[in-house]
Amino acid sequence: MKRGYATTPEGQIHFYNHGRGQPLLMLHETPRSAWSFAPLMRKLGTQFNCFAPDTLGFGMSDAPAPGTRMEDLARSMIHFMDDVGIERAHVLGFHTGNKIASAMAAAYPKRIHKAVLIGMTHSLVVSRKDRNAAIMEVVRKHMGTYQANPDGSHLLRNWAADFSGLAQVWWNPALMTGRRITPEALRGQEARMIEMIQCRQHIAQVYSMNFDFDFTATLRRIKSPTQVIECCVPQEAHLGAQGPKMMKLLKHGELVTLQNAGFDATEAFASDISRHASRFFLQP
Secondary structure (H helix, E strand, C coil): CEEEEEEECCEEEEEEEECCCEEEEEECCCCCCHHHHHHHHHHHCCCEEEEEECCCCCCCCCCCCCCCCHHHHHHHHHHHHHHHCCCCEEEEEECHHHHHHHHHHHHCCCCEEEEEEEEEHHHHCCCHHHHHHHHHHHHHHHHCCCCCCCCCHHHHHHHHHHHHHHHHHHCCHHHHCCCCCCHHHHHHHHHHHHHHHHHHHHHHHHHHHHHHCCHHHHHHHCCCCEEEEEEECHHHHHHCCCHHHHHHHCCCEEEEEEECCCCCHHHHCHHHHHHHHHHHHHCC
16 A cells, blocks of 8 residues: 655645555544544555545645635545546535535535435534434543543543553453454554544544535535445434435435444445445446
8 A cells, every 4th residue: 555645735735645546535434534544545556556645634635724624625626636647536524524525525626526424423424403413422431521621630631541541552451351353453443543643633623614514515425326325223222313314315326335344434334335436436
């Protein structure tokens, strides 16, 4: 897997490149980096020339400018395509990446051939108000209520949480009890922690872009064939299936549902996603 940097008006964008065939742009979730696509790139790379950039503020790319909106991130990806010599490409996006991908398909139809939008149910809620409420529910459940204290004790809580996650890389229960754990699993766990630390100062800005994004209007504007892969988990069943609602907004939509696929779907379900996406991209 090759690595490189593209120079854009928005800054330097780091990327991974793998495979041969039609160009495929792969846009990651928050708070991860393009490295999270490594398992999926290895599979899709047999049929596509995969480019996975660290979007602005993540991985080894430059930070987004103050006031950057989702539409600006989409424009930065078009500039990325310009710099690496891609005239037209398929695009695949997961969670935040599905917002950038949809914005690209809506605003630059001549540059995007087909789009695949992947996300857990809360990420695909089309109503801005309802989606923001669903996202905040996830944040509260997984991150708790954040409160800054005048004495700075909240910084100690943040460090304790990060250190706990880092310590698990080395003091993994499987290691302590003698159960077998693969080196690849350890590397993946370590990479996730490093990704989160790298992007911490930009997470709030990017989530604000998500909160402000008009997903409904954007989906209505997309003319390109678009596949939606909804990742369903029992904890989000109360939100109701969002894929059918998206189909009503898209001009040329196809829906795929993956059961029990969560935040690590592009890694744990790489084979399933590769199969569905490659079929969709290659069909006439």
